[in-house]
Amino acid sequence: MPIKNILHFINELKINNNREWxxxxxxxxxxxxxxxxxxxxxxxxxxSKFDQEIKNLEVKDCVFRIYRDTRFSHxxxxxxxxxxxxxxxxxxxKSQRAGYYxxxxxxxxxxxxxxxxxxxxxxxxxxxxxxxxxxxxNEIRFNADFxxxxxxxxxxxxxxxxxxxxxxxxxxxxxxxxxxxxxEYKLDEHILFDENxxxxxxxxxxxxxxFNKFLNFTVDEVSGK
Numbered sequence: 464m465p466i467k468n469i470l471h472f473i474n475e476l477k478i479n480n481n482r483e484w485x486x487x488x489x490x491x492x493x494x495x496x497x498x499x500x501x502x503x504x505x506x507x508x509x510x511s512k513f514d515q516e517i518k519n520l521e522v523k524d525c526v527f528r529i530y531r532d533t534r535f536s537h538x539x540x541x542x543x544x545x546x547x548x549x550x551x552x553x554x555x556x557k558s559q560r561a562g563y564y565x566x567x568x569x570x571x572x573x574x575x576x577x578x579x580x581x582x583x584x585x586x587x588x589x590x591x592x593x594x595x596x597x598x599x600x601n602e603i604r605f606n607a608d609f610x611x612x613x614x615x616x617x618x619x620x621x622x623x624x625x626x627x628x629x630x631x632x633x634x635x636x637x638x639x640x641x642x643x644x645x646x647e648y649k650l651d652e653h654i655l656f657d658e659n660x661x662x663x664x665x666x667x668x669x670x671x672x673x674f675n676k677f678l679n680f681t682v683d684e685v686s687g688k
Contacts, residue, residue, distance in 0.1 A: 465498040466567070466655050473544055474569045480540040492529070495546075499567070500526060502661070503548040509665040510563060514672055516552040517562070524555030544568065553688075559585060560682050561644070561675035563668050572655055574664065575617070576671035577645035578678050585685050590626060590639050592681040597635055603673045612667050613646035613674075644678055646671060 472495045476485070485492065504522050511518040527547040533539045549555060551562020559582065564575040581589060593600055603609060620642035625631045629639050654663050 465502060466660060469495050469499055469546060469567055470569050470572075470655075473546065473567070476542055477544045477569070480542055480544065482541055485542060496529075499546050499548070503550070503565075505661045506548070506563070506565065506665065506668075507550055509661060510550060510668060513669050514675070517550055520550060520552065520555055522548075524557075525550050527556055553686075559686065561678040563671070563675075565664070572650040573647050574650065574668060575645050575647040576613075576668065576675055577617075577643070578682065579617075579643050579645050581644070581682075585682065586642065588681050588685050589644055589678065590629070590641075592677075593635070593638050593644075594629055594633065596677070597633075597638075600638075600677060601635070603677055606670075606673070608670045609674065612648045612670055615646070616641055617643050617645035617647055619643065646674065 472488075472491055475488070479485075500522050503526055507517060507520050507522065507525070525548050527543070527549070529543050529546070531538075531541055531543055533541065545566055545568035547564065547566050549558070549562055549564045551558035551560045553560050559578070561576065561578045564579075566573050566575070578585075578589065604613070616638065618641065622640040622642070625633065625636045625639055629636070633639065648667055650664075654660065657663055
């Protein structure tokens with residue numbers, strides 16, 4: 464099964480994160496890379512059935528490279544120890560739009576949907592949209608199908624205080640403190656190793672489509688689309 468082979472390769476890479484081992488196992492890496500690219504291609508095809516904006520995406524624009532940029536890092540290991548793909552229109556992995564991310568790592572696999580690390584002007588606009596349209600957002604996030612998988616937002620880098628310009632007594636003030644508008648769902652082995660992995664995964668991702676659509680309305684306004 465491709466997922467098992469991918470995770471096995473990454474596990475070995477974690478132990479042997481050096482160029483000599485990687486060179487000696489380049490054929491294995493190439494096989495795994497092709498398997499992950501095919502998985503990503505299948506995801507694009509299936510997601511496009513409910514989110515047509517990503518229909519014409521190319522896999523090469525969505526899959527992240529395994530090679531690390533070590534120029535400004537204390538960690539000089541040359542390779543990433545996970546596989547990732549971000550499926551979003553207008554640029555794939557480089558897009559500012561809300562999209563669908565799959566992360567495969569022996570230490571924890573997950574999917575995430577939304578906008579990660581938006582630029583300051585976009586973050587400000589997203590916060591304003593949350594404030595102005597909180598009833599719409601709450602209808603999305605408290606929907607039974609959505610909340611079955613996504614119960615909270617990604618809170619890394621979250622502010623301690625409500626950002627300036629917003630009332631401190633806003634009922635959902637915690638949402639205004641976020642630096643990323645992102646939800647995630649951890650994947651256990653019952654999903655990862657299921658022969659119907661792609662359909663099951665897409666069934667989860669589909670529940671976040673209204674959330675992505677909500678965010679992308681603002682992203683497109685900021686970008687002038």
